[in-house]
Amino acid sequence: MNCGTLNIGVNPLLKNKIIMAKEFIQEDLYVGKQILIDSDRLVFNGRDDVIFSTTNFFLFKTEGEFHINTRENTFINTPKIYIGPIIDGQDPNIPAVKSDTLKLILEDLIGSLKMFFTIQYPQTSGLQGPNPAINKVLGQAIVSNLDRIEAKLDDIKSDKVFIRW
Numbered sequence: 657m658n659c660g661t662l663n664i665g666v667n668p669l670l671k672n673k674i675i676m677a678k679e680f681i682q683e684d685l686y687v688g689k690q691i692l693i694d695s696d697r698l699v700f701n702g703r704d705d706v707i708f709s710t711t712n713f714f715l716f717k718t719e720g721e722f723h724i725n726t727r728e729n730t731f732i733n734t735p736k737i738y739i740g741p742i743i744d745g746q747d748p749n750i751p752a753v754k755s756d757t758l759k760l761i762l763e764d765l766i767g768s769l770k771m772f773f774t775i776q777y778p779q780t781s782g783l784q785g786p787n788p789a790i791n792k793v794l795g796q797a798i799v800s801n802l803d804r805i806e807a808k809l810d811d812i813k814s815d816k817v818f819i820r821w
Contacts, residue, residue, distance in 0.1 A: 755813045766806045773798045
């Protein structure tokens with residue numbers, strides 16, 4: 657239906673009855689067909705699906721909370737996602753951590769440290785010369801701590817949020 661710019665508003669005297677006007681004088685610079693709905697509450701209920709689609713820009717805006725409730729998984733399919741406020745005109749810019757990659761790097765680091773403290777550290781000299789007995793005990797304590805840290809590496813993985821890079 658091509659009726660030009662359309663304003664659908666609620667007349668408080670008619671208790672939420674929809675009033676249509678064929679012409680609406682827009683105060684801002686937007687030009688084009690539009691539907692405006694003003695009500696205390698809007699409920700869209702699809703028996704099977706509800707689809708909202710647009711070509712250029714889609715905005716949900718609220719001065720309060722925003723909830724997405726589902727009994728199943730939630731998927732956001734986009735090349736990039738930014739979470740957090742825009743500050744001074746700049747998008748959020750702290751990259752998310754890829755937990756699998758971080759875990760591999762930490763495993764390599766811990767493995768290298770364990771090798772050093774097991775093989776090389778006992779042979780190093782202190783201020784009064786080599787003391788392999790003390791260095792070996794200290795190295796074993798450090799390796800034990802590294803084993804404890806390494807055992808916790810899977811804890812950095814979320815069981816609720818998943819990403820693909």
